[in-house]
Amino acid sequence: MTFDIDFVRAQFPAFETPALAGQAFFENAGGSYTCRQVVDRLTRFYTERKVQPYAPYEASRLAGAEMDEARRRLAAMLGVETDELSFGPSTTANTYVLAQAFAGMLGDGDAIVVTDQDHEANSGPWRRLADRGIEVREWQVNRETGSLETAALEALLDDRVRLVCFPHCSNVLGEINDVAAICRIAHAAGAVACVDGVSYVPHGLPDVGALGADIYLFSAYKTYGPHQGIMTIRRELGERLPNQAHHFNGDTLYKRFTPAGPDHAQVAACAGIADYVDALHHHHGGGEAPPRARAAAVSKLMRAQEIALLQPILDDLKDRNAVRLLGPADAARRAPTVALALEVAGEEMAARLAPHNVMAGGGDFYAQRPLAAVGVDPAHGVLRLSFVHYTSAAEVERAMSALDQLL
Ligand SMILES: Cc1ncc(COP(=O)(O)O)c(C=O)c1O
Numbered sequence: 001m002t003f004d005i006d007f008v009r010a011q012f013p014a015f016e017t018p019a020l021a022g023q024a025f026f027e028n029a030g031g032s033y034t035c036r037q038v039v040d041r042l043t044r045f046y047t048e049r050k051v052q053p054y055a056p057y058e059a060s061r062l063a064g065a066e067m068d069e070a071r072r073r074l075a076a077m078l079g080v081e082t083d084e085l086s087f088g089p090s091t092t093a094n095t096y097v098l099a100q101a102f103a104g105m106l107g108d109g110d111a112i113v114v115t116d117q118d119h120e121a122n123s124g125p126w127r128r129l130a131d132r133g134i135e136v137r138e139w140q141v142n143r144e145t146g147s148l149e150t151a152a153l154e155a156l157l158d159d160r161v162r163l164v165c166f167p168h169c170s171n172v173l174g175e176i177n178d179v180a181a182i183c184r185i186a187h188a189a190g191a192v193a194c195v196d197g198v199s200y201v202p203h204g205l206p207d208v209g210a211l212g213a214d215i216y217l218f219s220a221y222k223t224y225g226p227h228q229g230i231m232t233i234r235r236e237l238g239e240r241l242p243n244q245a246h247h248f249n250g251d252t253l254y255k256r257f258t259p260a261g262p263d264h265a266q267v268a269a270c271a272g273i274a275d276y277v278d279a280l281h282h283h284h285g286g287g288e289a290p291p292r293a294r295a296a297a298v299s300k301l302m303r304a305q306e307i308a309l310l311q312p313i314l315d316d317l318k319d320r321n322a323v324r325l326l327g328p329a330d331a332a333r334r335a336p337t338v339a340l341a342l343e344v345a346g347e348e349m350a351a352r353l354a355p356h357n358v359m360a361g362g363g364d365f366y367a368q369r370p371l372a373a374v375g376v377d378p379a380h381g382v383l384r385l386s387f388v389h390y391t392s393a394a395e396v397e398r399a400m401s402a403l404d405q406l407l
Pocket of ligand 1: 196197
């Protein structure tokens, strides 16, 4: 069955509300619209289950069961064990806690690798380990293309390197990195790999188990869900890293790196992301299949739709004199997160698009290091037009013709 955009958009209340009517949304990489399944679960939790979970009375039992369901179903879709998946307030908070854990495990003589392609969330907390005597090595992008090349990583690795942190996809350059290959290189050198999947997962739930990422992070609020950070940690590593939670929670793998009490309602509502994936699978003719296979089939559908809309945009933008397109011009190699360096500052161009009913963002998107690395002044910033599978061809047409007029 071909991708049914009407069905897809019907799953998002934002497309039906008068408050947003006529607005074309192009800041999805900042935070996506929320699917109906998540909104419904959140509403049900707040109205029917807003009690302390995991107690013996019925409302509480249901609250706890829904929180467990979210972990179980998302873990199965990502190809990891249920207790290898945990929730935190955001990806930034999750990497902060993980960095504290690594600080407790590593010491003098140890080294880690970070990139200059990452959003600050998977960079700054790790770089601060230098204050604890850990050597921090920077895997730098190619200054011309913005790509992370594996030869440059290999040149940084030796038996002192214990951890390699890198993005699945940059939030300004858009390029999709070969996570499996990079994890293999890190593992061969005796290091573990921490992958920021925030800019990738809205475009398809990956098989984290098969990719080989020891830690994989993403943000539910950019993946059609509530404002939560989700991370997977491979059991062996999670058990080895020092516990960051209350001492009595240290024996439970999924609690070890969540020092904050969980946001019960939002954790429970994350099961709605799995509902949404299942609804797309079912509607597009998917039969009986295990969760990971359903997620893979839906990811393929989403990507095909995005690539079909993205390639003409890239073809249009790549040769314009007034525009510098960041990242690859081949849609298959990147996410539809399109950052443009223009004569006008990024924020100013976003403001000029607003009267055309195009909701876009401008600035540095907390990606100051990658922007500077490819020669864009972060203070000047970029215009970012980011979309996902639910974006329609008409919305793309609106954004491109508005941009055309303004240029
Ligand atoms: C690639 C990437 N990583 C990490 C983050 C931080 O995520 P959070 O807001 O959940 O801390 C963002 C947010 O924009 C991002 O785009």
